[in-house]
Amino acid sequence: MYQYNEQDQNLINARVEQYRDQTRRFLAGEIPDEEFRALRLMNGLYIQRHAPMLRIAVPYGLMNSVQIRKLADITRKFDKNYAHFTTRTNIQLNWPKLEQVPDILAELAEVQMHSIQTSGNCLRNTTTDHFAGIIPDEVEDPRPWCEIIRQWTTLHPEFAYLPRKFKIAVAGSTEDRAATQVHDIGLHLVQNDAGETGFEVLVGGGLGRTPVIGKVIRSFLPKHDLLTYLEAILRVYNLNGRRDNKYKARIKILVNALGTEEFTRLVETEWDIIRATETRLTDEHIARIKGFFEPQPYAADAVDGLAVLENQLADNQEFSAWYERNTRDHKVAGYRAVVVSLKPHLKAPGDITDVQLDAVADLADKYNFGEIRSTHDQNLVLAHVAAGDLYQLWQSLRDQNLARPNIGTLTDMIVCPGFDFCSLANAHTLTVSEQINQKFDDLDYLHDIGDIKLNISGCINACAHHHVAHIGILGVDKNGEDFYQITLGGSSREDASLGKIIGRAVPQADVANTIEKVLQVYIDNRTDDERFIETVRRIGVAPFKERVYAPVN
Template identity: 55%
Template sequence: MYLYDDYDRALVHERVAQFRDQVARRLEGELSEEEFLPLRLQNGLYLQKHAYMLRVAIPYGTLSATQLRTLALIARRYDRGYGHFTTRQNIQFNWIELAQTPDILQHLAEVDMHAIQTSGNCVRNITTEAFAGVAADEIIDPRPLAEILRQWSTVNPEFLFLPRKFKIALCSSLEDRAAIRMHDIGFYVYRGADGEMLLRVMVGGGLGRTPILSQPIREALPWRHLLSYVEAVLRVYNRHGRRDNKYKARIKILVKALGIEAFAEEVEREWQQIKDGPAELTDAEYQRVARSFRAPEYESLGSVDLAFGTQLASDPAFARWVEHNVRPHKVPGYASVVLSTKPGAAAPPGDVYAAQMDAVADWSERFGFAEIRIAHEQNLVLPDVRKRDLHALWQLAREAGLATPNVGLLSDVIACPGGDYCSLANAKSIPVAQAIQKRFEDLDYLHDIGEISLNISGCMNACGHHHIGILGVDKNGSEWYQVTLGGAQGRDAALGKVIGPSFDAADIPEVIEKVVGTYLAYRESEERFVDTLERIGLEPFKECVYRQRAVPA
């Protein structure tokens, strides 16, 4: 993983000192809340319903064991003993006292972490998939390019005051696990016929109030032009993006208004003026960064492990966990392990306690190379585990509550903090998620249902990517929930469609049960939910869900 240099450390420590002074002035009354607002947002500090929330960046979802232990320390000392991992590879602490914020940022700075640009109208945390560098289906490790983008975009003065927040994701696997089509810019990294690293550039994606999937504007962009092309896109957006209405300020609205062809032409004209300038990347610069992502010293283990096979055959519970929570690795004898943060009603999705963080840090050192990843689905990943160690790891993870064998199943719910914390939310997310998980806590039934995803958002901002699931809406001061079907991320990304009038929170578990029941009644062989839905359409689901139900006006 990337190690900060002297420039990185100087920037982060100077920002901590600056914010410590700003917090002191706010507490002494020298700064009003209106004056303090942009200053705290620049440091990832939000004022929520009950307390301040601090959002910490985890660039491209990679943590060291030392960094995870620091997050555990912050959770234990300054919060209520836990942190919440988000869909964009950040962690949020929901119960922060303002006076303690500079000390928290100092702890982060000491382990090369920060909260810079996790809020505000700027380029946010650069993301990629949790299995980057180790995935069996990976073409090129995208993390060096992600790190180059991180360095270039951090406190870049030209792009600190964009019309709205701006999100970038990269992917270079046969399966898109970074949801790149749901970002303002998404890059697919691949190799050309001559082996050169090339980029497919897609722009204008985003969820929220107006969900839109990104569209390609450039094919076969040479990697050397990564920064100059992003700069051209951002300049066009900065120039033409709306600033009079924040609901229409995202780049997706600009692309839709201009049309993808006109937007691409505008970007091309801008890019032609700057593409051969100082932003052009060199081999030396790429290699400087890429050295931090060289593969660790893997053992020569071979692809067959007799002891592992025996453990699978003799322990059905272990075999079930391996089936759902273990992923193929590019190196024979190794695997990547997904530690589920979704134990059901016992804890909200994405919440991890300090003791669990410490345990995961220990396991990353014992079973891997002291590295942890954060997945888009809010789970934790140990990327490099020897297959012969999987059984021992599973036993420890089960004791710690991190081994629920439900990755990719219905109870692997993605959810934002919702109305329990967020001042923007229309409705609660966590109680609804837990009610559904309780209804579907029978693991045998879950495995019979098969691959199906459920996402929940408490408002139109779509932090939980509700377009494949449930959206909380406000009806005259009451909390109601719309249900959408048909959404998907990945190479076949799609936006879900609302099936009809909204439901009261108490009805949601039964509604989901009816949706699942309809799927099971109509599916053919091992057909996935999305395939069944595409084949039969929405009507059978709507008819089942709304049968014998009084529809509210």
């Protein structure tokens, strides 16, 4: 992974001291609330329903064991002994004290972490596939390109005050595990007919009040032109994006207003101007960044563990179920990628305790070259585990309540913090996720119905991406009571689509029973090996609506 140089470290250290002085002056009454609000947001600090919330950047989801241990220690010293992973692969602390945030930032800086540009109208954390660099179907590892973008976007003076926040995602595989099509810019690593690697560029995706699937504005961009082309897109947005209405300020609104053809023309025109004066990425620079992402020192004899693994799988049904749901293929023979489930039964999805963080750091050192990845789905990944170590790793994860074999199932939910924490939320989400977990706790049933993405958002801002879930749940307020709108048929993958509302919102007490009715329609209508999303697309939402709203006899 990328390591800070002296310039990087000095920049982060200076930012900490700058914010420490700003906090001191605010607490002394020298800076008014509204002025300090802009300053704290630049450093990832929100004021939520009960306490401040600090969002910590995890560029493209990649961390090491030293950083994880530091996070565990910070939760003990400054929070309530846990942290929360988000859909942007970042980390949130829900209970820091405002006056202690500069101390937290100083400790983060010791391990090359920060919270810069995790909030505000700026270029946010670039995300990617959590299996980047190890998945067999990859065109090219997208992480070096994410790092190139990170360096370019960090404190970029021209794009510090955009019309609205701006998010970029990069995918390097035929399967899209980074939800690129619902980002402001989505980048797909592709090869042209000449065998050259470059990018397909999508613009104008996003969720929230106006969910939109991104549009392709360039089918092939030479990789050396990546930053100049991104700059052209950002300039067109910065000049033309609306600033009079924050609900209409995202780039998706601009693309829709201008039309894809006209927006593309403006970008290409701006790109011609930029290329006349700015240099392209050089082979030397690209190679230097790629040097931080060299393959791990894999053991040549790791394949010897496969025979032992086969016996362990045959002898232990519980281990076999975990292996099937929570591990993935690796391009190096004898290795697997392990997904660490942060969705334990009746616990808040995405949360992890200080004890669990320390345990994950230890396991990463022992089995995974000290590397940990956070995912778009609010889980963790140990991407390089030898086959012969899987059983021992599983036992250790099970001891920490981190081995629930539910990855990709109904209970592997993406859930925002909702009304319990967020000042924007209209309805509770954690209560609903608990209700669903209680209703669907039978692993045999979960595994039988197979791959399903269920996401729960507490408001229309859609932080849990409910629009692109197979089953989406949106909390709404009706006269002070929590109701929930159900959508079906969404996807954030390469077959991206927006879910369709099936009918009127249901009260909180009925959510799990409503999901049960939806699943029964799937069970009654599915063909052999047909996934839930495929059945919905084949038969439409009408049969689901009929079952859900059928009169009770």
